[in-house]
Amino acid sequence: MDSNVKHLLRGIVGDAYFKDDAQSLVTHSYDGTPMLQSLPDGVIYPRNTAEVSAIMKVLHEHRIPLVSRGSGTNLCGGTVPVHGGVVMVMHRMNAIVEVDTQNLTATVQPGIITKQFIEHIEGLGLFYPPDPSSMAISTIGGNIAECSGGLRGLKYGTTKDYVLGLECVLADGQILRTGGKLMKDVAGYDLTKLLIGSEGTLAVITEATLKLIPPPKAKKTMLAMYTDIYGAARTVSSIIENRIIPATLEIMDNPTIRVVDDFAKLGLPLDMAAILLIEQDGEPEMVERDIAKISGICREEQAARISIAETPEEALKLLTARRSAFTALARLRPTTILEDATVPRSKIAEMVLEINRIAEKHNVQICTFGHAGDGNLHPTATTDARDLEEVHRVEAAFEDIFEAAIRLGGTITGEHGVGMVKAPYLEWKVGGPGIQVMEAIKEAFDPHNLLNPGKMFAKESRRRVVIERG
């Protein structure tokens, strides 16, 4: 990047907010994804939409790539600047522009931290359900760009169900507005939905209007413990089959229970093969009834023990501990590689068995936890990046896992996005025509491939051994 461009960028944001020193480059060369790193040419911190637009005009004119970045917690290499260029950090754009209590909407800038937003909204007696486990640090912009889900996804849906309108800046610097405060709007293609989950490849999101709902009146949290992980997985399918939709239905296997307890010191049952963390919310009588019914189902499926959280604090501690699962697994081995395979909920038990079989076949350690109620499992390999041979075995195992997920009617990622990591597998899921349409959309938004290049679309797809669909 030549000094003229740098000069222009500094002119827009001020000297303090464009950086190209070694430190800034190094600290924006990675994200939450293991084993990926690539240096950008500069880092920029815009303050408002006008600045973003002006920056894009400069970059567009000089054909310099841009990676938009929230907190870099994504797990698909989404913010690693593989083609260099500029990383745009959205942290300074962190205002809550408006909370409209008549329409039950909130309008925010993308850099606000999800948890801070949620706390603000809950302080007003309202509810914003999407709560990715990373919410203490992830941004709303990042959540939208990845279409993040969370512990409440089962009953309340994911980020896409709560975004009503967006303001964003296109690759050439034009400002586009989609949707609004309307609950119904079918004027043309749904560009709002298209931008959600677009992983920074179509536009830079600069403002979002989000749907809020009234909070549930009551809540109850329970743990069901199993000596056999298959029993736990079967319980998940069985609860759904019995037409109960809990707010949260999470699974953790034994190694995950151990590391989480080592961190959170909750006295979790270390001798169990798996536990389910279940929460129901809503009207008090309904919560009581559902929890009783769920307990019955757990017992039928041979739960060894069932316990109900005594206080809201205890419940919150359990949920917080579950949110630490992925990171806590790093206690076992130096490198932790998490995947995000999702299957229809009725197939959870089958998938759990598949994962264990595959782990054994490739001789790798795979721990499993995840949003079981959504069919969204996070099989996580604990390995050591320095041992190349082992890393190859892990890769082979994950290929088998994706294969199995698709065979069972599932997908290669339920919430973490495609980024660099899943790009070679995208075609497995969406097929040739799917890729063609997606590439044409990318071309329409970003003809010079400046926005987050190298993500989503791989140069080459992985060859699929078995071509069949469940």
Next chain:
Amino acid sequence: MRCGFCLPACPTFKETGVEAESPRGRISLMKAAVDGLMEPNVMFEEQMNHCLGCRACEPACPADVKYGQLIEQAREAVELHTTQHRWWVKGVRKAVFKQLFPHQHRMRLLGAAMNVYKKSGVQTLIRKTNAVGMFSSQLASMERILPDASGKGIVEIMGTRVAAKGEKHGTVGMFRGCLMDVMFTETNRKTVELLSEAGFDVVIPEAQNCCGALHAHSGEKEQAKELAKHNIRAFQEAGVDFIVSNAGGCGAILVEYDHLLHEEPEWHDQAIWFAKRVKDISTILAEKGRPLQYAALPQDQGTARVTYQDSCHLRNVMKGGQAPRQLLQQAAGGAYVEMKDAGSCCGSAGIYNMTQPEMSNQILEHKMENVNAAGVRYVVTSNPGCHLQMKLGIEKHGCSGQMEALHIADFLYDRLVR
């Protein structure tokens, strides 16, 4: 692992929102320096020095990353290569590390000198002419809040042994500290009295010296090790059940002597012997010995409320954040209020407030917002650095009349029913 869970816990990240000012960012810089991806240049050194060393990132990290050890290594490496400390920082560091803290008697001389200085009117003169201000405005504001230091340390006042009152529950060794012993001799005296009231024979080995915390945290590791060995010997000879510290900053390195000396196998057993016995004054009072009785706060202070500012090292390293709260609730009852973000660093951090005045002041400003919002009469602390920093904050906000910073030993002792 680069999950980012540590970011919201980090005060410098909270202040700046910049990745390089976060634990995840600093670790990536260290790694980049090791990998040869970047030069460990002046900016690298500054970034490492920008870290408060408060270690709030450690309990926040589910992966159990030992950030404290990483930053110490990085600073040691920087210290071996550095040429660029600003001249007065260099001067302060040299005085502090090499010439002052290792020598208890010099510390006491300094204390005596400070006293003369304060009482003789030189202080007033200097304040009026702002001579110190020309030197550094930070030193000037620090100078204003210096307590009445004394030329006499705790041993000169109480001797090396104080017997337990009533039934004896054990023998403890008192770690007197250097700053604590000259600047807060009264606090040290009250700590000993509290221990004796709780049923402990208190020994104060004369041969002990500085804990070495400042040295270790600033990259002067070899000297820290020497100091550690000396202390281990002194307390082993004293034959104690526990070693009590009343300064979170000292306590944290004392409980980590085993780590500090981990490269020296011949010290392994002794270091573990020592580390296992270290307890903060609040923790030992809350967990061992005879429970003490405290009088209610006086009526005319009916609205007097008390809050607690954590010592980062007590909380994050010694894991002793609960005991002071428990004791304060016993001693102040309903008058105890928890302030917002009490666990977040006050910006004192060893000599950070002198070497990094800008960031330190910014952090203190935000801390004072929370202190003021709590609307309290007393801000209780567990470490001399925090104590001074809170005094500084109170002074800066001009509320010295209505608000007071106190060490927990002072607060408890003054309310003791005997």
